[in-house]
Amino acid sequence: MTDMDLKTAVRDYARQQGADLVGFVSTEHLNAVTPTDHKPERLWPEAKTAVSIGKRLLMGAVAVGAGDMVQNARWVAWRTNEFLNRRAMEVGHFIEAHGARALPLSNGTMIEPTWRNLGIFGELSHRHIAAEAGLGAIGVPTFIVTPQFGPRVYFITILTDAELEPDPKLDFDPCGAECDECIRACPSHAIQRGRKTIKKTLCIPNAMPHGVAPLRRYIESIFNAEDPAARQERIDDFDFARLHRALVQGVGTIAGCFHCLAACPVGRSSPPGQ
Ligand code: SF4
Numbered sequence: 001m002t003d004m005d006l007k008t009a010v011r012d013y014a015r016q017q018g019a020d021l022v023g024f025v026s027t028e029h030l031n032a033v034t035p036t037d038h039k040p041e042r043l044w045p046e047a048k049t050a051v052s053i054g055k056r057l058l059m060g061a062v063a064v065g066a067g068d069m070v071q072n073a074r075w076v077a078w079r080t081n082e083f084l085n086r087r088a089m090e091v092g093h094f095i096e097a098h099g100a101r102a103l104p105l106s107n108g109t110m111i112e113p114t115w116r117n118l119g120i121f122g123e124l125s126h127r128h129i130a131a132e133a134g135l136g137a138i139g140v141p142t143f144i145v146t147p148q149f150g151p152r153v154y155f156i157t158i159l160t161d162a163e164l165e166p167d168p169k170l171d172f173d174p175c176g177a178e179c180d181e182c183i184r185a186c187p188s189h190a191i192q193r194g195r196k197t198i199k200k201t202l203c204i205p206n207a208m209p210h211g212v213a214p215l216r217r218y219i220e221s222i223f224n225a226e227d228p229a230a231r232q233e234r235i236d237d238f239d240f241a242r243l244h245r246a247l248v249q250g251v252g253t254i255a256g257c258f259h260c261l262a263a264c265p266v267g268r269s270s271p272p273g274q
């Protein structure tokens with residue numbers, strides 16, 4: 001199979017498996033444009049291509065995610081994440097069945113040992129890779145905005161040592177100079193025009209309300225309780241049940257806040273699957 005045939009086969013297979021968006025970018029390009037050390041060459045120097053696949057969020061979840069049903073929306077968000085993790089594994093096996101090697105990268109969150117960014121970091125930025133693979137553009141809040149789904153889409157990456165032709169970057173400027181819908185919608189004022197990233201310390205407590213930092217604080221609160229009665233009170237607290245749900249179902253460990261996603265006007269009217 002030629003490299004072009006393999007690229008077409010991988011794209012078709014990923015779509016058959018339910019991916020809504022599929023793009024390709026060379027690792028040489030990613031190594032050159034990535035400003036941090038979170039580059040493909042750090043993870044796997046022999047990788048030649050990054051395959052980016054995206055799955056849209058269900059609009060019903062986004063619609064209720066800014067209200068009382070936020071827990072259910074968080075559950076949908078995590079299931080979307082799981083969906084992508086599975087597709088990445090399947091695409092990886094598909095690539096290896098056709099003679100190249102593949103490394104799917106996790107779409108959960110890694111843990112940063114120094115607790116920078118409240119302990120959260122990614123091996124690579126899936127959304128920046130998706131943008132370089134021609135699937136969208138990085139918007140004002142540094143999330144990716146796609147023509148089809150706006151920012152309401154998650155991505156995952158599969159590295160391979162097959163040299164597959166990169167897709168062209170999109171000529172797409174979703175935010176322009178004026179739009180401030182997501183900025184105004186953010187309850188924590190975490191988004192500012194002109195910043196290279198959102199203010200993570202303001203966003204993460206909303207976006208990951210049951211994540212690793214709240215779990216750590218909860219455990220510390222038990223250690224620090226003054227007496228057995230106070231310890232028991234902490235265990236009877238609803239925090240215990242919430243964090244248990246997070247541990248077994250992922251709810252609220254990522255994607256706990258939907259205000260900015262719901263506010264973005266781009267791609268709101270796209271029919272499913274487009
Ligand atoms: S996820 Fe929530 S807190 Fe974070 S930038 Fe969006 S609206 Fe603001």
Ligand code: SF4
Pocket residue numbers: 139140141145151174175179180181182183263264265266
């Ligand atoms: S709401 Fe406006 S500024 Fe924010 S990401 Fe969408 S298009 Fe860009």
